[in-house]
Amino acid sequence: MNGTKLRRRKAPKNAKAGNPEKEVDSEESELEFDFDLWKYTKILAVPLLLAIGVAYYLNPTIFTDAMQSYLGLSEQELAKMVPVLEFPIDFSANVHRRDAVVRAFQHAWLAYERDAMGNDEYHPISHEGTNLTDAGGIGYTVVDSIDTMLLMGLDQEYSRAREWVATKMDFERNATFNTFETVIRVLGGLLSAYHFSGEDSLYLEKAIDLADRIIPAFNTPSRLPLSNINLALREGAIDPNWPQFVSSAEVATLQLEFRYLSVLSRNTLYWEKAETVMHVLKNSLMPHGLASIFLNWYNGEFVLSTLRLGSRADSYYEYLLKQYLQTNNTEVFYRDMYTNAMDAVHKTLIKKSANSVLTYTSELVPEKHPDGQISWRLTPKQDHLVCFFGGSLLLGATTAGALVHPVSVPPRAGELSEQGKRDWETGISLIKTCMATHDTATGLAPEIAHFRIPSDGIGHDPQYPSDWYIKGAHTRPGELPPYDARYILRPETVESLFLAFRLTGDEMYREWAWRIFEAIEKHCRVETGGYASIINVDEIPSRKEDKMETFMMSETLKYLYLIFADANVLPLDKYVLNTEAHPLPIFDIPPKFKDLVQRNPMLSHPILE
Template identity: 65%
Template sequence: MHLSADTSKRDAVVSAFKHSWHAYERHAMGDDEYHPLGQSGSNLTEAGGIGYMIVDVIDSLQIMGLDDEYSRARTWVSEKLSFERDDDFSTFETTIRVLGGLLSAYHLSGEDPVYLEKAVDLADRMLPAFETPSGIPFPYVNLAKGEGRHAKDFPGLSSIAEVATLQLEFRYLSHLTDDEKYWRAAEKVMEVVKRARLPHGLASVFIAIDQGQYETSVIRLGSRGDSFYEYLLKQYIQTNNSEEVYKDMYDDAMEAIHTYLIQKSMGNKMTYTSELVPENGPDGELTWRLTPKQDHLACFLGGSLMLGATRTGALVHPVSVPPKPEELSEKGKRDWKTGVDLIQTCMHTHDTATGLSPEIVYFRVPSDGMDVLPNAPTDWYIKGAAIGEFPPYDARYMLRPETIESLFIAYRLTGDQRYRDHGWRIFQAIEKHCRVEGGGYATIINVDENPSRQEDKMETFFLSETLKYLYLLFDNSDVIPLDRYVLNTEAHPLPIFNPNIRTGFS
């Protein structure tokens, strides 16, 4: 089914994008980050920047047809982008934002060699991060010295999301260069992760670098856990459904999520994702406490489940838009319904004074004792947001894309206008509360405060993901079609391909 563009809304998104990008160009061109209130830029390290903002956003310029802005960005990449930086950079963030951005720009530009040259240079500097006893990479890498580094706050550990969200990028680079070393390093991680599987099938957020075994730690679909589950599905899609091992790992993980983490709220029976917190029982045995906490980051899962239902849960290929019940397996139907319900819940978390969703919400459970309070919430609340107190971290809206990402996927798979309507309401709330008159958009300190207070922070993912997903939501379905592309966790579209090397493990 061809889905036509809503041109007025799409063009409004482009206008918001230009309002941000032109301010960055004026005040901070080349810097890694932009601060819209101070109209200034900053870099990730004292050793200098690595094109974080420009490279993360360049494919947005390409997709939106902003040719003049794109030309200036390409010139900067060609003439000024350098990875000779003697400092430590996040292996994960550098991969998804910078390596992913370069590879996407390479493809969308018709294979402009400048992007592939930069991508190879960056990846070669990052490969030493994988040189550990287990193959689980260090969370940081010194790009000038080519040395992996431990995290200062969690030495010896990496998070599961960080180590298992590198694969799309390194695999595609091997496909482009016919050099298997990038693929093998990234694939080895997945082999170790599969071997380390815990009995319940879920992933603790920390994994030991040397041993390649999970560390007893919280289990969640938000921070440090989220994109592990996302990339299980996307690795299967990336190589044209040819690697059954990822389908099996994905199906196994979704079964575990449904068994242990999917819950219903007290009032309106909203579907949400919970967390499992490890505790020591009275006899020293390990127990798990279910906590009704959901990060905004977990809102990726609704769209991911719907996409997975049409790929791993489909009895025919391609499925209809929307899928007919007879086209999906029983697991496919289950995942589709849960995905639809989770998106609805994530939209309900926008029922705030600003219409923006907080960073973290808690859902009502019978044991929370809140029924004795006047005006107790029926379904969810922001923890610690007492009147008169400075708002907790949970109350922020950081210009995050996850709900909009799910709305985009859901609209492409259904053609249902309500997903565009939801996206437009979020965009209007961003325009009203986050827009900075001098250019750019800012984080909101408390979504339940109107008029709102702004914080001087505009993450690169606002331009790379949030506005790109909004653009794609309102553009026609021939632009970045889901049967030809897989989007990495930073919304960089990479083409689906048939691998030309031997892949997989058992």
């Protein structure tokens, strides 16, 4: 009986004498009953306790909310009392997988260096490079890749890249470059290289030269920067496709770079230009609290246009949070803008699919009627770009939405505000949805996913997944599928997996990341060197497109490396990554910059705590 003692039950003193045999049988049956009860209780207890433990781990509020209500305690008081089930978390490097990612980076970089060194873009199938303008390039791919080399410890590759920057990088190009892309890729890359190279002055000098050429783009009546900049003439230029407009993402995704450059150079001009943009946007926000994708660059007002978290809007929301983080959680202006925006997103754009109840983000498209009335059409469409948002919500929940700092990994009951809990749950759900969109023939996600709603007219067609589909992906032989079906080496899902792993310690996110890496290796790798986009993620064998975006080395492979590297490589409490995955250090606002932001003439509310 495994050492367990069973005690015989004694008959009551007032019991009448009866048949001795029956009394013995009764006594033995009671003994057997006690043993059987104990045995089955033991058998049932183990899975029951495990089930309770798992339930508490997945959703501790089931228990804590009940206890809080019963005991009448605050969340903070309850958090001190409730024991936390600790699960082993291993943040050490997975050396095999980390090194596989390093070899993939070398496969991409060495091919580019061999065929197209210095060119802005690389075409791995034709073994050619191209530039963004006829006047020449400015080394987009080189500068976008340098900090990845430094993080990976690729000294030889880095040495050659630095030599190119020192001897051949030239911004004197009489042509227009996209302001936003140049800031996030080239300026951001130079600033990150400056930091991780041990403050090599070469990179800071280049960064100041580039920023001074970009600053004239801000010379508009509204003080919003124009979409393009002529680097040689130092003149802003409109986007010929949208001559009256600039996008929310373009104007609100320059701030991390310009503010950090101001601190390094001790020149407040860059900070002031970037900060003013945010106040213009704050004063122009519409009642629903969301940023439509376009603004009028002349008067600084939002125009009637689509509301979404995808292209032309995505990094606006990303930088609201990251500006708050960049200056050590002190600028309440950005925290409040971020929390208000997340309330609006949940109220307006977050939806659930019909069958598997996947969480996704929709789009609101305005429609003008003949009588002048405006209605909004809800479109169940989510860009792959939106897959950054799950990880961003987790990061926001544990910083802007936290009641204590730092929070536990994963956060414990009582450490997050109500909004923080909501954002955490939505973030986890969105990451699962983004992984669901990798359920394709190649295991890679499409550029755009549409989610099933009753009115889509598809019915129960077995060729479509039950919850989402790629619009127009199933074409006739010889026809090209729509852009929706492409995978262009985007990083957004692995970006969220990186943040999710660091903030939860759950090994599942590493497994998902490895699955994506293996799919990239299988379907996008060009054997002669480099990686190519694929035309249809739901087609085997996949057809390759002759282009490797710069963010493959800057973001996709960097995030994959960071997922499998030791967590000390880039601690989240020390760095904030710009939207091109260039890490910039978190800093305290210098005194003269505090004076600058507080005396901003557009400011009618406090900005600092």
